Amino acid sequence: MSAHARLGIAPDNWSEVRKIAESEGCERREIVPNRTDAGRNKPINIDLPTAVKGTIPKHRQNLLKWNGWGYKDSQFRLNDKQMLEFTGTRYNIGNQILPYFTAWVKDVFDLDLSKPVASQPLPQVFPDPVVTPELIDCLQKENVEYSTDGVDRLVRAHGHTLREIFLLREGTFPRIPDVVVWPKSHADVEKIVKICAKYRLACIPFGGGTSVSGAASCPEFETRTIVSLDTTQMNRILWIDRENLLICCEAGIIGQDLERELRSHKLTVGHEPDSYEFS
Ligand SMILES: Cc1cc2nc3c(=O)[nH]c(=O)nc-3n(C[C@H](O)[C@H](O)[C@H](O)COP(=O)(O)OP(=O)(O)OC[C@H]3O[C@@H](n4cnc5c(N)ncnc54)[C@H](O)[C@@H]3O)c2cc1C
Known part of the structure; x- marks a missing residue:
């Protein structure tokens, strides 16, 4: 790969x-x-x-927003004077008050900044992963790193279409991956694909999850185990x-x-x- x-x-x-x-x-x-x-x-x-x-850690939610674009420490914030600011020091606009941008946002999007719309909190409960002991055994024997943690699975259940971001903030995904695997080499990918073929599992590669075509999302009615093959360690x-x-x-x-x-x-x-x- x-x-x-x-x-x-x-x-x-x-x-x-x-x-x-x-x-x-x-x-x-x-x-x-x-x-x-x-x-x-x-x-x-x-x-x-x-x-x-690599800049992005395996548990990407530690650095990146779970429910939107980019780094957790870099976001627009409304200050107590009803002015938009941008947080963090990664970008040139970091830690700056943005009066012209505030006016532009109000004007162009007709936003009422006194009524901010908050995102729902990070879910605490996730669908049980559909994984068999044989699959886990195989991954362990092949020395492939994996996770069935709910947040690891959620952050790889989608790309960045408007619908997907809306579902993160306001709804739920009908289907998320069951297990995330982190191959470290081409040989690891071959092992994973063989395991998927052997147990008839669905495998969805995941790079940065920035797709805007819906290609990164899990098919709603997929009954097979979904393996999210995260390529970031390669x-x-x-x-x-x-x-x-x-x-x-x-x-x-x-x-x-x-x-x-x-x-x-x-x-x-x-x-x-x-x-x-x-x-
Ligand atoms: C804010 C924003 C700005 C963007 N700007 C641009 C732009 O300027 N130009 C542009 O072209 N696109 C742009 N895009 C679209 C998107 O970033 C690109 O399509 C990007 O190439 C997707 O790469 P990714 O690593 O995030 O792929 P992912 O979203 O992780 O995956 C996309 C699809 O490819 C599959 N896939 C991932 N890795 C592999 C692999 N190794 N082998 C086989 N299949 C794989 C996934 O299963 C999925 O179906 C933008 C998106 C956003 C959100």
Whole structure:
């Protein structure tokens, strides 16, 4: 389970580079690999697999909101003067009062800030996981980390569609995974898939859970055991081909970790989807 991506060179100062390029009348151009033998089987400059320190912990609810987007410590808050503030120090707007944003929100969304709508609290009771002793035995024998904890399962029951966020805050999911597994390697994934095939289980991979298509949610009427295969512990960079600006990494690496590591090699993915911190 790995992914390839096209890279770019990361200069120390992008704005300088842009200014110079514009002053010289340069146009944007795609970098085309100049060798045809690049690829998984014949990487030109192999870096040994690099273990990457993942930002998101296995129990992601310890760092991230269980019922919305992003970090727990970073959120909009209404202060006692009825002004919106943003908490935390991760972002430029952290710990700042936002009068223009407050006015904009009122105006555009017609919000009455004196009537905040609170989310329901984190559930304390969850559906019993449908797992057999044989399955648990198998996972233990294969040395695959797993959890049947309710919150671990809930936070992997969904992506980030409006409906899913609404259900988190106001409703319940008709179906959540029964067990979460954390493979550490491609070989672990193979073991898990074999176990799922042997016991006829449904397996749903989970990366960052940022899907906005509903693809990360559990089918409501699924009667088989649902195994959520969380890829976050598979986040190594396997190789970097500097000549052709290609990288191969394990499937669970998230955008911010990949970009941080690449910057240390003066490289960049050069692609920043809005969800790249977590997907
Ligand atoms: C605020 C926000 C901003 C966004 N901005 C952008 C954007 O700018 N551009 C853009 O393209 N998208 C954007 N998206 C959509 C979303 O982030 C992307 O689709 C992202 O690629 C999903 O990655 P993920 O790791 O979170 O996948 P997940 O949500 O974990 O999974 C998505 C689907 O892929 C499956 N899956 C996950 N990993 C694997 C695997 N290793 N093998 C096979 N199947 C797998 C899952 O089972 C699920 O069906 C945004 C979403 C949000 C919430």
